[in-house]
Structures are given as structure tokens and as C-alpha cells.
Amino acid sequence: MAEESPLIGLPPIVGAQTRVLVLGSFPGVASLRASQYYGHPQNHFWKILAALWPAQALPSREDYAARCQWLLERGLGIWDVYAACEREGSLDSNICNARVNDFAALQKQLPRLAAIAHNGGESFRHAKAVRGSMALHDNDRIESLRLPSTSPANASWSFDKKLNAWRDALAPYGLV
Template structure:
């Protein structure tokens, strides 16, 4: 789960659309997929084929720019409704700190909850390889890697 789409994602109506966001490159490398050949629909299909759903903690918010630290008046998504619509849901993985602030809410679903390093270009404290390894561990733990 992300927090809320950034400006590039909102403008293009596509998750993780910022060209420096590492979400799609991390997943493609873990699943040995050729990211260059995949358009957005193909990327979403890749995630779905591997059992990964993409959603955000917030349904709406006020924010100038794309930084999570600028989020105000956030309204959470209906996570209980999500769980009811997705009976095969095995775990929640928060993509970054702002999303993970809502662990108390996601933990009420009775599923394992993880805080993963943000794939945002603003989160440069971790190398791509270190982020990739953290994501690999969670995906592997839940059978989303071969």
C-alpha cells in the first residue's frame, strides 16, 4: 500500500508514474520481467499475475506537490471493504513510512503487516539493491516469487 499518488501519477492516472520511482523496476527485476517492453497496462497485469494488488492508504487528501510530508486532511480508504472483496488477501505491505503510519488500521485485518522502504525518488537513504532485497524477502515469504 502506498500513501497517495504523487503529481505524476495523478496526472497520468497511473500508479508509480514518476520516472524515478523504483516500484516497477524492483518488481520487474524480482520477477525477471522485461520492464522496457511493458506499458502501464502490462505492468499492472504483471503485478496481478504474480498475486500483487496495488492500492493506497488514503482515498483523498490535500497536498501541494508529491511529498508525503505535505499530506493534510487525509481520508483513509475502506480497508475492511478491501479485505471483504479480496478473500485471498494474505498480507499488507506498506510502501514507505507515511503508509506505514496506518499499521494500526491494517493490523485490524488480522493479516501480517510489513513496512517496506519507500520506492519514491525522495527516499534515497537506501540503495536500489537494499530496497530490492527488502521487497524480495516479503514477496518470497508470501509465495509471490518463484
Template sequence: MIPQPQDDRRIGFPPVVDADTRLLILGSLPGDASLKAAQYYAHPRNGFWPLIGGVLDEPLTALPYPDRLDRLRARGVGLWDVIASAQRSGSLDAAIRSPEAADLRGLIQSLSELRAVAFNGKLAARMGRRILANRDGVALIDLPSSSPAHAVSLSAKAADWAVLGDFLPEKGRLKI
């Protein structure tokens, strides 16, 4: 578990990437359920795992968390957040105060295979696009938030998320 300070400042997780990452999905900052579990998208109603599982055509929600991360990396998908730390009471992005940006530029420079950065939600897109402005050679994609607070059906979100498959090796097939 990532140790959290005693005040209302929240600290995010390290990136989940490797040298073969082609698609990087960026959220804003892990919510309380994720921080408590020390897992990306741990809230049981968050649609992230079903959404990315649909893109990859894999039942990720049925796997233990470490296996989910292994499957993402094997398929060229990385995870991180645009905010390294921030003050926040609760889990809503609207409650984020005094955000400290993650070193997105530094991470992206280290990923030679990267083809796209997808932003999971409006805050991630707004901050991430500002940080990554004028970055050539990498597509920037805004996605509807996987959060249950974003009250759109999972099937409607899945239609938007499907574009991510275009940036994976051979339409998302497993790297051998």
C-alpha cells in the first residue's frame, strides 16, 4: 500500500508501464477505495476493468489484480495519473485542491513505443493536455470517465473506449 499522509493530501501510485507500452491511460488521482486497496480502479462500481477488458477482449475483472496489470503490460497498455498528489476529501475529482502534476513528459520520453495517451475523464484530459501540449507523434484521446460518478451507461462508454484498440499491436493481439 502507498503510505498516505495524515492530512487530506492524497498521493498517487507509480506508473504501470514497460518498454513496450504503446497506449498509456491516464486518470486523475486514485480515489479512496483505490488508495486503501493500493490498486488502480479498485472501487467495485468503477467501470475501468470491464471497459479496458472489452477493448482487449479479455475478462480482466475475473483476474487477481497483479494478473490484470500483467495482462495490460503484455498487451502494450500502461496506467498512471496526471496528478502525483493533491488535497482531497473523499474521492470526487471536483474535491481536488492544490494538485501537483505527475511528470508525464518525463515518462513519455522514456516510452519509445508509445503511440497514444488516453485520458480517463475530463479533469485528466484538461490537465494532461496542458502538460502534453505540442507533443508530436503521440495521439491524445479524451475518454468518458470510468467512474460511477459519471452517470453514463457502461455500454455508451464502451463505444467511446473502443477506439483504443486502434493503438495496440495488431489491433490488440497479444505480443509474442
């Protein structure tokens, strides 16, 4: 069996105004192909955000740069727990030999960061390590939130149930 090269994740989408950082585990096959976070058409991520902010129209999926700017203007950032891994398919359960992203370095770009919202269980499994890698003086003020995964693999949660959970989690940070 030939050795596979590790998959490399996407760069963070963050800005100085980011108050909540959404962390997935690692982009799925469709997202890596498109070089876009939450690129699978059945993923609820962008649909949930559009429902949370109905007064500001979500740019089309063809204009990813505008979508990213739209997200940043509302104080939300995106990244993943893993910088690289080996995996067949898109399921988190298939991830192996993963390398965690450098959250201490990222934190320096996020002076207003108040919470890390883990999009799903695999991401949340690393919540303590992610917070622990950040500067100790800021560690107490940064909340860790566990959100239901927006992945199509999370079919046990309806769209409305996911939407309500995301709304409840982001409201205390002034994002909805």
C-alpha cells in the first residue's frame, strides 16, 4: 500500500474584530476541493448564518471572498482544530495522524476574541488543549462553546434545532 500524503487544511478567516472563532475539525473533501470552508452544498453552516442575520443578505456561494468578508463584518471567524491529517473521505472518525493548528500564534491577531465555538464533537474534544495553548492571561476570558455540527453527517439534528442552538450560543457575544 502506497503511503498517502497528509491533507493540508485551509488558512484561518479572521480579523481584528473577530469576537467568536468557529472551529471545525478539518475540511471535508468538498471543502478542500473548493478551497472553501463549509463547501459541501448540504452543510448547514452558511444557511444557519444567513438565518441568523436575515437583514444582511449572504453573498452567493460563487463569491466566496464576499462571504468571508460578510462573516468578518459580523465578528465571526473560521478555522479548524487540525492543520493537517490523513483521512479517507470526509468523516471525522477517519482522521488519523493529525497535527493541531497553532492557536497561540493566531490569538495574537484576535484582540477581541471572547469565545471559541466548536462546530461538532471532534472539534470540541480539543477545547481544553486549544484554550491551554493560548496565552494564560487571556485563557480565563475565552469561553469554549460546543455547537451541534453543521455537517450533513449530523442528520439527527434538524436544521431548526441546529439554528436555535447556534443562535443561543452566539447571542451573548452580540453576534445575533
